[in-house]
Amino acid sequence: MSTDYQQAREALGLQLRELRLTCPEGRLTGAQLAERLGGGWTKSKVSKLENGRQTASAEELRAWADATGHPEAFAGLLAQLRGFESHIRSWRRQLSSGHRPVQEAITAEHDRTRVLTIWENVLVPGMLQTADYARHVLTRHANLMRSPRDTEDAVRARILRQQGLSEPGRRYRILMWEGALHALVCPPSILAAQLDRLTGLVGLDTLELGVVPFSASLKIFPGNGFWIYDERRVVVEDWHAELWLDDADSVATYLRVWNTLDESALYGVDAQNAINRVRRGLSVRA
Missing domain, CATH: 1.10.260.40 (lambda repressor-like DNA-binding domains)
Incomplete structure (x- = not known):
């Protein structure tokens, strides 16, 4: 703390x-x-x-x-x-009424944002999740936090937020560590469908989707996930809480981190190929 x-x-x-x-x-x-x-x-x-x-x-x-x-x-x-x-929002307190209010609070932040910059190292970001994938992620988090179960309401709220991907004037800069593509936080069949969705999203005009592969030379280690809203706020997720950081120095630091990781990322067809390689390996295991 x-x-x-x-x-x-x-x-x-x-x-x-x-x-x-x-x-x-x-x-x-x-x-x-x-x-x-x-x-x-x-x-x-x-x-x-x-x-x-x-x-x-x-x-x-x-x-x-x-x-x-x-x-x-x-x-x-x-x-x-x-x-x-406003800076440290504990999960205990945020989830006292379930996941849906948390999802709605995030949606409100998204609604006022034109450029959303995301780094995720362990999960597919919520903006790109299928309903089935989101359901497993939210259920496991509720189990861990021992919070009220409102999974279906939370899934609907998360999926509804994805409408922003089709709104002109918005821009989503999303980077993922390859490990996020492998994490079996759901059954293999559901992860396979999630990876198929990702390949289908590559090329969307509002989305810049990059993958940092295991084989990439890194200039910085792939630390925890974060979201930068219009260069005015950073939200960083940890096990006990979310950190909401508004000061210019913190925002600038996370932007440097994202830009440094971006130097190792694959985009376009190369990103699709990286996702498909994971998908093919998953089919063997499934």
Whole structure:
């Protein structure tokens, strides 16, 4: 966890402690506040929030403000939370209502973007997935995160976003490491259909689809995936969270990474041939 993020979380905790200690009815102990807040709240949870060891949800901030007799403080607390959550968005919190809201939030970001630049090293990017492939990816992620199951709604939302590929004026610059073509995150027959879709997309006028093959000479290692939105924002995915980075230095760094990887990429017929080689090998294994 970044130092800036932790400092922001601790600053929010100090605000929460101040509200508890200045309750109009008299200062509350952590145990008294937990009892007042009711189900799911413990003295330990109060302590973790106040000491920046846990991040409160918007609903928890509202409950805290009301329980300490400071309902007017909620807006300020929420603004603090949104300020640092705009950079680090934990999967636990994002998936509390399932995958569909996450997909819709990404769609909103896509809708305001004219040029989307993607690097993916382990999966076929969502913008290019078949429904069956997406279904397996989302199901496995829900299992890992122990999040609510809304797989079919999430698949529909993801596939609907792909309409952007046919909209004039949009541009998609997508690079994939060859490993993403081999990953059996679904049955071989479904991966085969996914690879067939990729070969069919090569040459689409809104899409620049590149493949960095295993045999390529690399100037940088193929690190984790990221998405650059109009050179104004980068979203980087990790196991615990997504990082949403808006500062110019970070955007510039990820653009350099993408451009460096692009120097090793195959496009057009060469990319199709690379995908088809994987497809033929998959048929043997299937």
